Amino acid sequence: MKEQTVPLFKPPLLVWTCLACFVQLGIFATSNGFYVWFPSILNSLANHEGDETKICDVLGANAANNNGTVAICDDTVNTMTFQRAILVGLVFCSMYLIVGIIVDLVGKKPILVIVLFAAGLCGISAHLVSNQLAAVSLFAIFQMSGACIGLLTAVVVELFPTKLRAMAVCLSLMFGRVGSVLGSNVIGILLxxxxxxxxxxxxxxxIVCSLLCLTLPGKQNKKADKQAVLEPSLNEMHEPA
Known part of the structure; x- marks a missing residue:
């Protein structure tokens, strides 16, 4: 284990190790962290009565109502919550399908940068809009960042030598799991x-994670690599049978 771990924390692999761990932590903390509270947020929006207002205003009103001396537990789940949860699930499914189709054409790096940047902007925008449908749609795209976990894992496999790949993937995913725990607890307090x-x-x-992904190597020219492998065999001398 030492032979597989120590080289990851030495140059030139140290930079890629830190980048992979930090980005995985950010993605897990955001997608899984908010997903824990997503049903509660949706239910609060669905049960809100009155004029359309921002997500945080609805959550703040609910918190203010529970600050009295007598705590009232309301476990009512609005059917609209399930409908909007299905919408988020459809966004996830469509995202995985789209990524699977275009990843070989575009490359992993552009998808990581674009998806993470767009998801970050949508997360900030979800807090600013007053229309519930728009807020839920933006929030769904915000959660879409979780689709980048597999992509980043594939990038990690390409960044490290064969004998270190398994440990690099495990290490990055370990930081991701830590991010899930930290994210869900921090978000719960902040909400x-x-x-x-x-x-x-x-x-x-x-957004920071997307900018860091700009430093990743670009798409490799597979045709050139294949040609480089074939050329030595074409130049070999063969004895006649």
Missing amino acids: ETSCGVSFYLFGGLL
């Missing part, structure tokens, strides 16, 4: 105390 900060913080985190 009650400073709701807007949670959207700005984690939306900005995704």
Whole structure:
């Protein structure tokens, strides 16, 4: 294990190790962290009565109502919550299909940069809009960042030598799991105390991750690599049978 771990924290692999771990942590913390609270957010929006308002205003009103001396537990789940959850699931499915179709044509790096940047902007925008349908749609795209977990894992496999790949993938995913735990707890606290900060913080985190992905190597020319492999065999001398 030592032979597989120590080289990851030495130049020139140290930079890629830190980048992979940080980006995985950011993606897991945002997608899984918000997903834990997503049903509660949807239910609060569905049960909101009155004029359309921002997500954090609805959550803040619910928190204010529960600050009395007598706590009232309302476990009512609005059917609209399930409908909107299905919408988010469809967005996830469509995203995985689109990525699977275009990844060989476009490359992993552009998809990572574009998806993470767009998801970060949508996360910040979801806090700013007052229309519920628009807010839920933007929030669904915000959650779409989770589709980049597999892509980043594939990039990690390409970045490291064969004997270190398994450990590099495990290490990055371990940081991702840590991000899930930290993200869900931090978001839960912020939604009650400073709701807007949670959207700005984690939306900005995704944007930072997308900018870091710009440093990744570009798409390799597979045709050139294949030609390089074939050329030696074409130049070999063969004895007649």
